[in-house]
Amino acid sequence: MIRIKDLNFTAASGFTLSIGELSVREGEVLAIIGPNGAGKTSLLNVLALFLKADSGRLELFGGDAGAAGALALRRAMSFVFSRPYLVNDTVYNNIRLPLKLRGIRDTGQIAGMLELFKITELKDRGARELSQGERHRVALARAFVTGPKLVLLDEPFSSLDARARDSITRDLRGIIKSANTTVVLVTQDHSEALVLSDSMAVMKDGRILQRGAPREIFARPVSKEVADFVGVETILAGEIAGKSGSLCSIKVGDTLLEAVSEYNEGDSVLVCVRPEAVTVSKTGESGSMRNHFKARVVSIEPWRLEYKIGLDCGFDLLSFVTAQSVEGLGLKVNDELFASFKAAAVHLIKRQGPK
Amino acid sequence: MGFITEGFQKGFHLIFSGDAEIYSIAKLSLYVSLFATGISVLIGVPLGSLIALKKFPFKSIVITLVNTGMGLPPVVVGLFVMLFLSRSGPLSFLGWLYTPAGMILAQVIIATPVVAGLSLSAMQTLDPKFRMQILSLGANELQATLVCLGEIRLSILAAVIAGFGSIISEVGAVMIVGGNMRGQTRVLTTATVMETHMGNFDAAIALGLILLSLTFLVNLALTFIQQRKAERK
Numbered sequence: 001m002i003r004i005k006d007l008n009f010t011a012a013s014g015f016t017l018s019i020g021e022l023s024v025r026e027g028e029v030l031a032i033i034g035p036n037g038a039g040k041t042s043l044l045n046v047l048a049l050f051l052k053a054d055s056g057r058l059e060l061f062g063g064d065a066g067a068a069g070a071l072a073l074r075r076a077m078s079f080v081f082s083r084p085y086l087v088n089d090t091v092y093n094n095i096r097l098p099l100k101l102r103g104i105r106d107t108g109q110i111a112g113m114l115e116l117f118k119i120t121e122l123k124d125r126g127a128r129e130l131s132q133g134e135r136h137r138v139a140l141a142r143a144f145v146t147g148p149k150l151v152l153l154d155e156p157f158s159s160l161d162a163r164a165r166d167s168i169t170r171d172l173r174g175i176i177k178s179a180n181t182t183v184v185l186v187t188q189d190h191s192e193a194l195v196l197s198d199s200m201a202v203m204k205d206g207r208i209l210q211r212g213a214p215r216e217i218f219a220r221p222v223s224k225e226v227a228d229f230v231g232v233e234t235i236l237a238g239e240i241a242g243k244s245g246s247l248c249s250i251k252v253g254d255t256l257l258e259a260v261s262e263y264n265e266g267d268s269v270l271v272c273v274r275p276e277a278v279t280v281s282k283t284g285e286s287g288s289m290r291n292h293f294k295a296r297v298v299s300i301e302p303w304r305l306e307y308k309i310g311l312d313c314g315f316d317l318l319s320f321v322t323a324q325s326v327e328g329l330g331l332k333v334n335d336e337l338f339a340s341f342k343a344a345a346v347h348l349i350k351r352q353g354p355k
Numbered sequence: 356m357g358f359i360t361e362g363f364q365k366g367f368h369l370i371f372s373g374d375a376e377i378y379s380i381a382k383l384s385l386y387v388s389l390f391a392t393g394i395s396v397l398i399g400v401p402l403g404s405l406i407a408l409k410k411f412p413f414k415s416i417v418i419t420l421v422n423t424g425m426g427l428p429p430v431v432v433g434l435f436v437m438l439f440l441s442r443s444g445p446l447s448f449l450g451w452l453y454t455p456a457g458m459i460l461a462q463v464i465i466a467t468p469v470v471a472g473l474s475l476s477a478m479q480t481l482d483p484k485f486r487m488q489i490l491s492l493g494a495n496e497l498q499a500t501l502v503c504l505g506e507i508r509l510s511i512l513a514a515v516i517a518g519f520g521s522i523i524s525e526v527g528a529v530m531i532v533g534g535n536m537r538g539q540t541r542v543l544t545t546a547t548v549m550e551t552h553m554g555n556f557d558a559a560i561a562l563g564l565i566l567l568s569l570t571f572l573v574n575l576a577l578t579f580i581q582q583r584k585a586e587r588k
Contacts, residue, residue, distance in 0.1 A: 048491055071495055079491035081484055088506055097502075098492040142492065152491075 001026045001150060001182045002047065007056030009046060017042045017206040019056070026149075027180040031187055031197035031214065035229060039206040040186040044152050047184060048079045061149060075102060077150040082158045084139035086127035091119060094127055095142045102146065113141040116175055133164035140172065144179065151176075153185040157192065169195050190218075190231065202226045219274075220347050227272050227349065233318045234273040237351070240265050247290075247343060255314040258290040259346035270349040277345035278319035280309060282329055282337050289340040293317075297335045300326065307331075311339050358556060365557030366564055376538075377558075381565050384542040387455050388523040389573075391462035395518050398463070399470025400511060404500055406471070407478035408486065421475060424468025429461075433528030436461040440532065453534040458542070461528035466518040473517055477510030478503065512581040516574055523570050543569070 002024040009017040017039045024030045032040045045051040046058065049070040058065040060073055078098070086094050095110050114120040117137045122130065130138065136157060143151055157165040169192055176183055176196070187193050193200055193214060200214040202221075210222045221227035227235055238252040243265050250257045250271055263269060280295070295317065299310030307326045311317040317339055321331070329337070369377055406417055438444050440452040440460075451457035481503055489499040504511060526544035533540030535549060543566040550559035 048487075050487055050490075071493075074491060075493040077491075079488070081488055083482075083484070085482070085485045085488035087489075087502060097489075101489075101493045101495075101498050146493065 003059040005057045007053045009051055009053045026182055029176055029183040029197045031185045031193035031200045032203055033193055034203035038203040040203050041154055044154050044186055048152055078143035078148040079152045080139050080143045080156045082155040084135040086135055086138055091125055091138050092123040094138055095145050098146045109145055113145045117141040133160055150182045155187055224270055232272045233275055236271040236315050238269055238271050240267045252315050258343040259348055260344050261348045263348055263350055268351040270351055272347040273341055275318040275320045277341045279340050280319050280337050284338055290343040292340045295337055295339040297333050313339055362556040362560040366561035369561040380541050380543055380546050385569055387458050391459045391466055391522055392519040394463045395466035395470045396515055399467045400474045403471040403474030404478050407475045421468055421472045425472045427465055429465055429525045430527035432464050433461050433531030437531045453540055458529045458533040461532045462522040466522045469521045470514045470518040473514035477507040481507055509581055516577045
């Protein structure tokens with residue numbers, strides 16, 4: 001569906017988008033995540049043919065995008081911006097607009113779209129009378145009404161509250177899968193990316209740093225930049241001090257950690273531990289967890305519905321603990337307790353250059 | 356003070372007595388200005404939109420020229436149009452000097468920059484991403500521009516009102532190009548000036564009142580359309 005090879009684009013600001021290779025197969029939902037200014041929207045604009053690459057090859061729908069006319073290609077896709085740009089007309093006429101622009105008189109599919117996106121009762125309402133969530137639903141219905149082969153979504157729900165976002169995301173997931181539509185979604189919202197996507201790419205400074213299955217990227221980031229972005233908060237510098245089978249002992253400061261890894265003794269690594277993988281207890285029982293440390297609580301911060309607990313185990317470690325556990329354990333700063341995590345929960349990134 | 360009151364009385368009498376000459380003058384005024392406004396809209400709206408939407412070298416200089424054009428002195432426009440249409444001018448072959456066509460040409464030159472300038476600034480207020488959104492929905496360039504114009508239709512109507520206003524009450528250009536010839540090129544403004552100079556204040560007041568009424572009625576119609584659209588927003 002999409003193939004990019006050695007594509008380069010330099011904006012007037014000097015920002016450079018440089019994509020070595022990227023392909024998206026038919027029916028795949030690719031989420032592109034990354035910090036602000038990573039080049040995610042520029043990439044979408046290249047795909048939508050609003051930006052012309054300085055060099056490289058872009059194939060859309062199996063053909064060279066440069067050789068085909070922009071209008072014909074655009075008519076096979078849809079683009080939904082972060083702000084739903086509706087025309088000042090009724091909901092029905094907004095959804096009808098792409099059909100009208102293509103000279104299609106048959107408007108039979110509009111009723112289906114209204115129903116799919118749960119906006120049938122709004123069809124005669126003016127676009128400016130709608131709530132933000134309703135406007136987003138109309139923009140999505142308008143994007144899907146022509147049965148596009150490819151849909152580009154640029155942070156489509158960023159201005160919505162969590163409830164509306166969850167509701168639209170759930171509905172959209174079903175619609176995308178039933179229509180087998182290829183989707184490229186740009187988002188900063190990790191949970192949105194996890195719910196909607198089949199694969200994920202992490203971008204920074206105009207480059208794709210990692211591409212893979214969403215859970216793989218979250219669990220096994222290939223670099224510190226990716227780890228930082230996907231929410232790995234404990235990243236420690238260490239060295240593999242010993243190895244037995246796939247089980248490694250890593251020296252971090254004066255402490256030894258255990259991890260499952262293919263790296264070798266003497267390798268310099270970054271040790272990544274996700275806060276969700278760390279459990280805390282007041283007793284010294286570790287169960288099956290190979291990493292078990294005495295720890296002192298250095299900070300307790302609310303984090304969504306949980307608490308983020310900062311621990312000093314001889315190295316800094318973070319753990320997510322439920323509110324019930326914080327209350328149950330009666331946790332306070334400077335409390336002494338035990339932190340545990342599995343060897344399999346530790347991800348190692350090999351460090352290049354001098355140790 | 357008495358002569359003013361008397362002037363108004365006679366003026367109203369002239370209007371309501373159905374004076375044929377006064378009505379033919381009013382009719383020509385309306386014809387020339389509405390025709391010129393129509394042409395100005397046909398040129399000015401696409402021109403303003405094009406300047407707003409396209410990227411090209413020296414764009415800011417072109418915008419400055421359009422903005423300068425919004426304040427063109429009618430007398431100067433009249434002078435140049437008269438010179439171009441005169442027997443030795445480059446447009447003499449048109450034979451438009453001292454004709455309503457020549458007056459329309461002069462008024463088009465006055466109103467077009469007003470319509471273009473206001474259309475341009477209205478189009479620039481539209482988020483560029485709106486146009487991108489329309490293009491991404493499968494619009495070609497013309498379709499996208501038309502949808503964008505639909506979005507700023509209230510501002511475009513305001514540009515039409517301003518364009519009409521800039522010429523209906525203009526006297527310098529039509530006086531020079533039309534020559535204020537009785538039964539041929541005499542319009543409300545030129546006739547008012549002439550009657551004033553001749554001391555016929557009653558006729559001048561009558562013509563002035565008709566001019567004011569026509570301007571009011573045309574603007575009322577345009578404003579009515581504009582506000583109906585605003586209510587639908």
